[in-house]
Amino acid sequence: METKYETVKKGIKADIIAGTYQTGDKLPTESDFMKQFGVSRYTVRRAVGELQNERFIYRIQGGGMFVDDWQSERVTQVNNKMVGVITTHIADYIFPNIISGIDRIVSNSGYSILLSNTHNNHQKERQSLIRMLDSNVEALIVEPTQSALPNPNLDIYKKIRDAGIPVLFINSHYDELDFPYIHTNDLEAEQRLTEYLFTQEHEKILGVFQVDDSQGVHRMNGFVQSYLKHPKISYLSEIVMYQSSDEMAKIFERVTKIMSSENHPTAIACYNDKLAIQIIDVIRSLDLRVPEDVSVVGFDDYQLSKYIEPSLTTLVHPKEKMGIDAGKSIIKMINKEPVESITYDPEMIIRNSTARK
Amino acid sequence: METKYETVKKGIKADIIAGTYQTGDKLPTESDFMKQFGVSRYTVRRAVGELQNERFIYRIQGGGMFVDDWQSERVTQVNNKMVGVITTHIADYIFPNIISGIDRIVSNSGYSILLSNTHNNHQKERQSLIRMLDSNVEALIVEPTQSALPNPNLDIYKKIRDAGIPVLFINSHYDELDFPYIHTNDLEAEQRLTEYLFTQEHEKILGVFQVDDSQGVHRMNGFVQSYLKHPKISYLSEIVMYQSSDEMAKIFERVTKIMSSENHPTAIACYNDKLAIQIIDVIRSLDLRVPEDVSVVGFDDYQLSKYIEPSLTTLVHPKEKMGIDAGKSIIKMINKEPVESITYDPEMIIRNSTARK
């Protein structure tokens, strides 16, 4: 709940910004505001006192209160409550849902989102972190960049920690830093999915994974560990690893080569749905049918994965909810309340891109 | 003569500077100071309140008052080069692409994006605008909220203009404000698309349009004007109008009713691809085939529109490019260079959701 003086302050401030009271105008008297807001003189005076500190008004004893020239250069103090959000990509894929979830929560607490993306590049991550610090964000939500590789920006993260700025990681995290994080259990989920393909009698499965973020590595490990539980067929597994900086065309070439061979895999486990959708296109160009000839599975349950033909078998995990949880956690952290890390267990959704061998 | 609270303030401040109270030390309680200076609690609180504003002390409710690190860097100059971006939705649809395009450009010029969304609600737009001003953004990129309706926030926009803050509108704009804008030529494009349906011998076409944003209104007008050019059949057109606040289920109900009738329309023109995809689902639930029984067209060329079954006939317009152009324009505007409004002419893409009647 908001305090009364904050309500009064906001009310008057809004009228000033809206222009109801113009620069230089005489404001209503304290008694007027007392009646208008139904509060005591103390409360009004506290509100206008802060507005005076923020240079929105000035007061003349005996004369009245007046709107200050608040529009001119007030570089000095900015009362901006901001939460910094750093992700690898803004537009791609599931991030909009996450960002939207964050926004829904933090905007209700009066915070804005200062957004930055790293294009999965450590140098850009560094720039983003520095800019966030310069902008005096009160807290940070970060999706680590190339989380599977050593991070050269740990020095800045440590500075941020020492400055007492709360940091929350999403999707992955760094073991060296003990910030809380919210992520999905990629390894176990991919394991279950691969296991499902085995029950469909697939033995030779191609895994295609992006390995410069830790989610991709976990998914790949899930794939591999599934095979290790079936030592008789584990030699049949094939894996294509790629980095986010690689050209997609090159990756598809490698997949094409593998799928063109005599004894090609009968199923493909993809890093995510986006890749799966593209791989299905590649497969069809080889005159193979999905799922009759090749089963394809993805990850994430991208919102349109059920509408494409064939609809995708995949793993669903919360997206907007992750954002909402992240927003709630970061607000708690700002208020110095304790916060627990959260792990989501993705659920398998069987659709039409998979079939018995 | 000095006021009492000034005396108290000076007294405490002197002890801090002299080192009687060291940085981090707990100060005496308010009651202590009341006795020490022989004043009321109000006076003590007023004194320590100002000391807190001057960063000499900090207070913890229930905990006590402590000497702040007043000797360190007093002025933490905030280097916040920020561009505010206000859209109706963050996650939905094509906005991520636009935001990503903006980010690509402005981040290269050292700017961060302060993001806010309005959920297509005027009240929230107002809050967003005020927050942006409070945060000292150097420029604003705004997608108008409910742009087809009168905007109650024009007063703030005018205030922003008077303050010399550059504003750029995307997707739509307000005629009352002469800010530059970047938008697509929705009317003509929808006209061409409807015309195409006529060439496919469709005569009875249902239009489903969202009418609280001006894009939707323009699209609907394109649809209508197309019919007006064919007066012989214009009585055959049907239109379902809805607002963003309406429940989708209700809209689908109305569509269902129309499509269940004896002589139902043979084609449906949808506000956008997202709606088209859902409408195809509705149509199929009525045991009608797309495109054999009913042709469906969308708008926007949503990225997965070519992957769904059937792939969508639609109008493509730049999305990320719109963001890039917006970014470039806003940087120019910050540099006080002249900027022209930009109009994109969407291109028609014929896919498999349409067929000859």
Added chain:
DNA sequence: ATGGTTGATTTATACGGACAAATATTTTAC
């Protein structure tokens, strides 16, 4: 020892009242 509960302490918010000081307005005196 430890973990939870209770009560005391301390700051935060809020009300009402009183008088002082500066300014604004009206009245009075010329």
Added chain:
DNA sequence: GTAAAATATTTGTCCGTATAAATCAACCAT
């Protein structure tokens, strides 16, 4: 009409009181 004086208005300072919220310290049960 003008200037001075009286009055009213408005902000500034200050007090006492009350309740809420957060923290701290002591206690008790396990």
